[in-house]
Amino acid sequence: VAKPDALLVADGVTRRFGGLTAVRVDHLEIQRGAITALIGPNGAGKSTLFNVLSGFDRADAGSWSFDGHDISKRPAHRVARRGMVRTFQLTKTLSRLSVMENMKLAARHQRGERLALAVLRPLWRSQEREIERRADELLERFRLSHMRDEYAGTLSGGQRKLLEMARALMVRPTMVMLDEPMAGVNPALTQSLLGHITELRDEGMTVCFVEHDMDVVMGISDWVVCMAEGEVVAEGPPRAIGKNPAVIDAYLGK
Ligand code: ADP
Ligand code: MG
Secondary structure, three states, rough: OOOOOOOOOOOOOOOEEEEEEEEEEEEEEEEEEOOEEEEEOOOOOOOHHHHHHOOOOOEEEEEEEEHHHHOOOHHHHHHHHEEEEOOOOOOOOOOOEEHHHHHHHHHHHHHHOOHHHHHHHOOOHHHHHHHHHHHHHHHHHHHHHHOOEEHHHHHHHHHHHHHHHHHHHHHOOEEEEOOOOOOOOOHHHHHHHHHHHHHHHEEEEEEEEEEOHHHHHHHOOOEEEEEOOEEEEEEEEEEHOOHHHHHHHHHHHH
Protein backbone atom coordinates (compact mmCIF):
# COMPACT_ATOMS: atom_id res chain seq x y z
CA VAL A 1 0.00 0.00 0.00
CA ALA A 2 1.36 3.40 -1.02
CA LYS A 3 2.14 5.97 1.66
CA PRO A 4 -0.35 8.84 1.83
CA ASP A 5 2.16 11.40 0.58
CA ALA A 6 3.28 9.40 -2.46
CA LEU A 7 2.85 11.46 -5.63
CA LEU A 8 4.07 8.82 -8.07
CA VAL A 9 3.41 5.15 -7.42
CA ALA A 10 4.70 2.48 -9.82
CA ASP A 11 4.24 -1.29 -9.78
CA GLY A 12 5.76 -4.06 -11.86
CA VAL A 13 7.38 -1.77 -14.40
CA THR A 14 9.26 -3.80 -16.99
CA ARG A 15 11.09 -2.72 -20.13
CA ARG A 16 12.96 -5.20 -22.30
CA PHE A 17 15.24 -4.60 -25.25
CA GLY A 18 15.51 -7.94 -27.05
CA GLY A 19 16.96 -10.36 -24.54
CA LEU A 20 17.94 -7.63 -22.08
CA THR A 21 15.60 -6.61 -19.28
CA ALA A 22 16.65 -2.99 -18.79
CA VAL A 23 14.03 -2.26 -16.10
CA ARG A 24 12.10 -4.52 -13.74
CA VAL A 25 10.94 -2.40 -10.84
CA ASP A 26 8.56 -4.18 -8.47
CA HIS A 27 7.49 -1.12 -6.58
CA LEU A 28 8.51 2.52 -6.46
CA GLU A 29 7.07 5.56 -4.73
CA ILE A 30 8.14 9.16 -5.10
CA GLN A 31 7.17 11.30 -2.12
CA ARG A 32 5.42 14.58 -2.67
CA GLY A 33 7.42 17.72 -1.95
CA ALA A 34 10.71 15.87 -1.51
CA ILE A 35 13.94 15.50 -3.45
CA THR A 36 14.47 11.87 -4.43
CA ALA A 37 17.81 10.87 -5.92
CA LEU A 38 17.96 7.92 -8.28
CA ILE A 39 21.44 6.43 -8.20
CA GLY A 40 23.10 3.32 -9.59
CA PRO A 41 25.93 2.38 -11.93
CA ASN A 42 25.91 2.99 -15.66
CA GLY A 43 23.41 0.79 -17.42
CA ALA A 44 21.33 0.24 -14.26
CA GLY A 45 18.18 1.34 -16.09
CA LYS A 46 17.71 4.82 -14.61
CA SER A 47 17.18 6.66 -17.89
CA THR A 48 14.99 3.88 -19.24
CA LEU A 49 12.82 4.07 -16.12
CA PHE A 50 12.49 7.84 -16.57
CA ASN A 51 11.62 7.37 -20.26
CA VAL A 52 8.90 4.86 -19.46
CA LEU A 53 7.35 6.72 -16.52
CA SER A 54 7.27 10.02 -18.41
CA GLY A 55 5.65 8.50 -21.50
CA PHE A 56 8.62 8.85 -23.85
CA ASP A 57 8.98 5.08 -24.12
CA ARG A 58 6.54 2.21 -23.73
CA ALA A 59 6.70 -0.38 -20.97
CA ASP A 60 6.33 -4.10 -21.56
CA ALA A 61 4.44 -4.41 -18.30
CA GLY A 62 3.49 -2.44 -15.24
CA SER A 63 1.23 0.34 -14.09
CA TRP A 64 1.88 3.67 -12.44
CA SER A 65 -0.14 6.57 -11.25
CA PHE A 66 0.58 10.22 -10.71
CA ASP A 67 -1.39 12.24 -8.20
CA GLY A 68 -3.99 9.49 -8.13
CA HIS A 69 -4.39 9.29 -11.92
CA ASP A 70 -3.34 6.25 -13.92
CA ILE A 71 -0.79 7.53 -16.45
CA SER A 72 0.66 4.15 -17.46
CA LYS A 73 -0.18 4.33 -21.12
CA ARG A 74 -0.25 8.08 -21.57
CA PRO A 75 2.01 9.81 -24.09
CA ALA A 76 4.50 12.35 -22.78
CA HIS A 77 2.40 15.45 -23.46
CA ARG A 78 -0.54 14.03 -21.50
CA VAL A 79 1.78 13.18 -18.62
CA ALA A 80 3.13 16.74 -18.80
CA ARG A 81 -0.39 18.13 -18.71
CA ARG A 82 -1.01 16.13 -15.55
CA GLY A 83 1.99 17.92 -14.05
CA MET A 84 5.00 15.64 -14.51
CA VAL A 85 7.84 16.71 -16.79
CA ARG A 86 11.35 15.48 -17.37
CA THR A 87 14.66 16.61 -18.79
CA PHE A 88 17.09 14.49 -20.77
CA GLN A 89 20.60 13.30 -20.02
CA LEU A 90 21.59 14.87 -23.34
CA THR A 91 19.94 18.27 -23.61
CA LYS A 92 17.36 18.82 -26.30
CA THR A 93 17.89 22.51 -26.91
CA LEU A 94 17.64 23.64 -30.51
CA SER A 95 20.88 25.46 -31.22
CA ARG A 96 19.66 27.40 -34.31
CA LEU A 97 16.81 28.98 -32.36
CA SER A 98 17.13 31.71 -29.77
CA VAL A 99 16.91 30.98 -26.07
CA MET A 100 13.47 32.64 -25.94
CA GLU A 101 12.26 30.64 -28.94
CA ASN A 102 13.40 27.46 -27.20
CA MET A 103 11.34 28.42 -24.16
CA LYS A 104 8.25 29.18 -26.22
CA LEU A 105 8.54 25.95 -28.19
CA ALA A 106 8.90 23.94 -25.00
CA ALA A 107 5.62 25.33 -23.72
CA ARG A 108 3.76 24.32 -26.86
CA HIS A 109 5.56 21.02 -27.29
CA GLN A 110 4.75 19.96 -23.73
CA ARG A 111 1.11 20.77 -24.42
CA GLY A 112 1.18 18.21 -27.20
CA GLU A 113 1.70 20.31 -30.32
CA ARG A 114 3.88 18.64 -32.90
CA LEU A 115 7.21 20.40 -33.08
CA ALA A 116 6.86 21.36 -36.75
CA LEU A 117 3.45 22.89 -36.13
CA ALA A 118 4.64 24.70 -33.03
CA VAL A 119 7.45 26.26 -35.09
CA LEU A 120 5.20 27.30 -37.95
CA ARG A 121 1.84 28.18 -36.51
CA PRO A 122 1.39 31.49 -34.73
CA LEU A 123 -0.52 31.67 -31.47
CA TRP A 124 -3.13 34.18 -30.46
CA ARG A 125 -1.48 37.41 -29.27
CA SER A 126 -2.72 36.97 -25.71
CA GLN A 127 -1.46 33.37 -25.47
CA GLU A 128 1.87 34.45 -26.92
CA ARG A 129 2.21 37.24 -24.35
CA GLU A 130 1.38 34.91 -21.47
CA ILE A 131 3.96 32.35 -22.61
CA GLU A 132 6.58 35.07 -23.06
CA ARG A 133 5.88 36.46 -19.62
CA ARG A 134 6.35 33.05 -18.05
CA ALA A 135 9.51 32.45 -20.10
CA ASP A 136 11.04 35.78 -19.06
CA GLU A 137 10.26 35.04 -15.42
CA LEU A 138 12.09 31.70 -15.68
CA LEU A 139 15.03 33.09 -17.66
CA GLU A 140 15.42 35.68 -14.92
CA ARG A 141 15.30 32.99 -12.27
CA PHE A 142 17.96 30.89 -13.99
CA ARG A 143 20.10 33.93 -14.78
CA LEU A 144 19.75 33.54 -18.53
CA SER A 145 17.97 36.81 -19.32
CA HIS A 146 21.08 38.28 -20.91
CA MET A 147 21.09 35.36 -23.37
CA ARG A 148 17.38 35.69 -24.21
CA ASP A 149 17.85 36.62 -27.86
CA GLU A 150 21.07 34.71 -28.53
CA TYR A 151 21.17 31.42 -30.38
CA ALA A 152 20.89 28.56 -27.87
CA GLY A 153 23.93 27.09 -29.65
CA THR A 154 26.10 29.81 -28.12
CA LEU A 155 25.30 28.72 -24.54
CA SER A 156 27.90 26.89 -22.46
CA GLY A 157 27.19 23.30 -21.42
CA GLY A 158 26.10 24.45 -17.99
CA GLN A 159 23.86 27.19 -19.34
CA ARG A 160 22.24 24.62 -21.60
CA LYS A 161 21.44 22.52 -18.53
CA LEU A 162 19.86 25.59 -16.93
CA LEU A 163 17.84 26.26 -20.08
CA GLU A 164 16.73 22.63 -20.08
CA MET A 165 15.45 23.04 -16.52
CA ALA A 166 13.79 26.36 -17.33
CA ARG A 167 12.05 24.78 -20.32
CA ALA A 168 10.72 21.96 -18.17
CA LEU A 169 9.12 24.48 -15.82
CA MET A 170 7.15 26.28 -18.55
CA VAL A 171 4.05 24.16 -17.87
CA ARG A 172 4.19 24.79 -14.09
CA PRO A 173 4.64 21.11 -13.22
CA THR A 174 4.15 19.59 -9.77
CA MET A 175 7.01 17.16 -10.38
CA VAL A 176 10.22 17.36 -12.38
CA MET A 177 12.41 14.41 -13.30
CA LEU A 178 15.95 15.50 -14.06
CA ASP A 179 18.25 13.04 -15.80
CA GLU A 180 21.82 13.87 -14.75
CA PRO A 181 21.26 17.62 -14.51
CA MET A 182 24.83 18.15 -13.31
CA ALA A 183 26.65 16.01 -15.90
CA GLY A 184 29.42 17.91 -17.65
CA VAL A 185 28.76 21.09 -15.72
CA ASN A 186 31.62 23.03 -14.11
CA PRO A 187 31.74 23.15 -10.27
CA ALA A 188 30.48 26.74 -9.96
CA LEU A 189 27.40 26.04 -12.08
CA THR A 190 26.89 22.75 -10.26
CA GLN A 191 26.44 24.70 -7.05
CA SER A 192 23.96 27.00 -8.71
CA LEU A 193 22.03 24.05 -10.19
CA LEU A 194 21.88 22.42 -6.76
CA GLY A 195 20.61 25.69 -5.34
CA HIS A 196 17.86 25.79 -7.95
CA ILE A 197 16.83 22.21 -7.19
CA THR A 198 16.53 22.78 -3.43
CA GLU A 199 14.71 26.04 -4.09
CA LEU A 200 12.13 24.23 -6.22
CA ARG A 201 11.63 21.68 -3.44
CA ASP A 202 11.29 24.45 -0.86
CA GLU A 203 8.54 25.96 -3.00
CA GLY A 204 6.68 22.65 -2.81
CA MET A 205 7.72 21.00 -6.02
CA THR A 206 8.55 17.30 -6.14
CA VAL A 207 11.93 16.54 -7.64
CA CYS A 208 13.42 13.23 -8.77
CA PHE A 209 16.92 13.36 -10.22
CA VAL A 210 19.55 10.97 -11.50
CA GLU A 211 23.06 11.63 -10.27
CA HIS A 212 26.38 9.79 -9.99
CA ASP A 213 28.24 12.04 -7.58
CA MET A 214 27.58 10.71 -4.08
CA ASP A 215 28.56 13.98 -2.39
CA VAL A 216 25.93 15.79 -4.42
CA VAL A 217 23.35 13.14 -3.63
CA MET A 218 24.09 13.21 0.10
CA GLY A 219 24.00 16.99 0.17
CA ILE A 220 20.54 17.67 -1.19
CA SER A 221 18.40 14.52 -1.24
CA ASP A 222 15.62 13.67 1.19
CA TRP A 223 15.48 10.09 -0.06
CA VAL A 224 17.74 7.92 -2.20
CA VAL A 225 16.73 5.03 -4.46
CA CYS A 226 19.47 2.80 -5.83
CA MET A 227 19.04 0.74 -9.00
CA ALA A 228 21.24 -2.03 -10.34
CA GLU A 229 20.61 -4.26 -13.34
CA GLY A 230 17.14 -2.84 -13.78
CA GLU A 231 15.95 -3.39 -10.23
CA VAL A 232 15.60 -1.22 -7.15
CA VAL A 233 18.17 -2.82 -4.85
CA ALA A 234 18.01 -0.38 -1.92
CA GLU A 235 16.39 2.83 -0.77
CA GLY A 236 16.56 5.00 2.28
CA PRO A 237 17.58 8.35 3.70
CA PRO A 238 20.92 9.63 2.36
CA ARG A 239 22.89 9.00 5.56
CA ALA A 240 22.02 5.30 5.61
CA ILE A 241 22.30 4.57 1.91
CA GLY A 242 26.07 5.00 1.55
CA LYS A 243 26.59 2.18 4.06
CA ASN A 244 24.00 -0.11 2.54
CA PRO A 245 25.68 -3.35 1.39
CA ALA A 246 23.41 -3.65 -1.67
CA VAL A 247 24.48 -0.17 -2.78
CA ILE A 248 28.16 -0.94 -2.24
CA ASP A 249 27.70 -4.18 -4.20
CA ALA A 250 25.94 -2.34 -7.01
CA TYR A 251 28.82 0.07 -7.45
CA LEU A 252 31.64 -2.39 -7.01
CA GLY A 253 29.96 -5.06 -9.13
CA LYS A 254 29.09 -8.41 -7.66
P1 ADP B 1 21.36 4.22 -16.96
O1 ADP B 1 20.60 5.44 -17.31
O2 ADP B 1 21.11 3.73 -15.58
O3 ADP B 1 22.84 4.37 -17.22
P2 ADP B 1 19.95 3.06 -19.20
O4 ADP B 1 18.53 3.11 -18.78
O5 ADP B 1 20.42 4.08 -20.16
O6 ADP B 1 20.89 3.02 -17.92
O7 ADP B 1 20.23 1.65 -19.84
C1 ADP B 1 19.86 0.43 -19.22
C2 ADP B 1 20.22 -0.74 -20.13
O8 ADP B 1 19.34 -0.75 -21.25
C3 ADP B 1 21.62 -0.65 -20.70
O9 ADP B 1 22.15 -1.95 -20.76
C4 ADP B 1 21.40 -0.09 -22.08
O10 ADP B 1 22.42 -0.49 -22.96
C5 ADP B 1 20.06 -0.66 -22.45
N1 ADP B 1 19.30 0.21 -23.36
C6 ADP B 1 18.84 1.44 -23.08
N2 ADP B 1 18.16 1.96 -24.11
C7 ADP B 1 18.18 1.01 -25.08
C8 ADP B 1 17.63 0.92 -26.40
N3 ADP B 1 16.91 1.91 -26.92
N4 ADP B 1 17.86 -0.21 -27.10
C9 ADP B 1 18.57 -1.22 -26.58
N5 ADP B 1 19.11 -1.21 -25.35
C10 ADP B 1 18.91 -0.11 -24.61
MG1 MG C 1 21.22 7.34 -17.92
